[in-house]
Amino acid sequence: MPELPEVETVVRQIAPRVEGRTIRSLDLRWARTLSGGSRATIERALVGARIRRGHRRAKWIVFELGGERGALLVHLRMTGRLFVRGPKEASSDYLRLSLGLSRGERLDFEDVRKFGRVHWCRDTDEVFGALGPEPLSDELTVDALYARLTSRRRMLKPLLLDQTVIAGLGNIYVDETLFASGLHPMQTSDRLTRDDVARIHDNVRRILRRAIECQGSSFDVFYRTPEGQPGRFQDEFLAYGRDGRPCRRCGTELVKLTIAQRGTHVCPTCQPKPRRRRASKKRSARRAPAR
């Protein structure tokens, strides 16, 4: 499923092919794919707009239209894909939305499971205002991450998946990061040491950079780059999808847990489950007296 490295790969291939083009038409095949206003409102904003720039924020693909035209945001969710096609190239049965562009080409959004969204907004802050920092930005220092993680008391797995805490990670890269950092996904964030956070910080950046170099991960039929190539990072997975197989570091059989409704892959040796916090005396004392 597309996470930051996969979305980055898509943007790098699509943006140069649509920047400078003018949108001529909107063809909507699945109504719920389009959000951010009525179809008529969005169509008015889009048709005639020039795509000034394409870039990525978190897992969103952003097409800046400029001024009152706003921006068109694409979220691939599970199975969404983008293609730039010429007049003679056919779309698949999974076409959900298509933008006709100048020079006869079109930007197709296809999505088997229909979870993906094409969202129009006048101001991207409407959507991005709540997002946490980009994991690869200079803004995300060890200190900044330490503050963000330890100011809450949550399990690491759902915390790192939370886009308002840090933006762009999904199930795969969280599992890989926690494995590389030797941390159990159920550990609570308020007990992280500075050294723990430094490892998370270094590992998440190293893993994301490497995954981008590999053009992302493709482990089932879904994710492909817009040029049709599979990513290569799945060959380097140390945790994700490796349950039942030996840990590449210590040989222990990896296990699969469900945490926060997500399949979660863990090495029981490299990522020891934290001991439960002992109840403090105060709390025990308060709880103890039975009338």
Next chain:
DNA sequence: AGCTACTCCTGGTAGC
């Protein structure tokens, strides 16, 4: 505040 459950969707697959 943070947890779980549920929703949206469909293709793939396990089991019979």
Next chain:
DNA sequence: TGCTACCAGGAGTAGC
């Protein structure tokens, strides 16, 4: 072969 049941999951929401 053909059927059913279940699984994958990003993000939003409801309820506790």
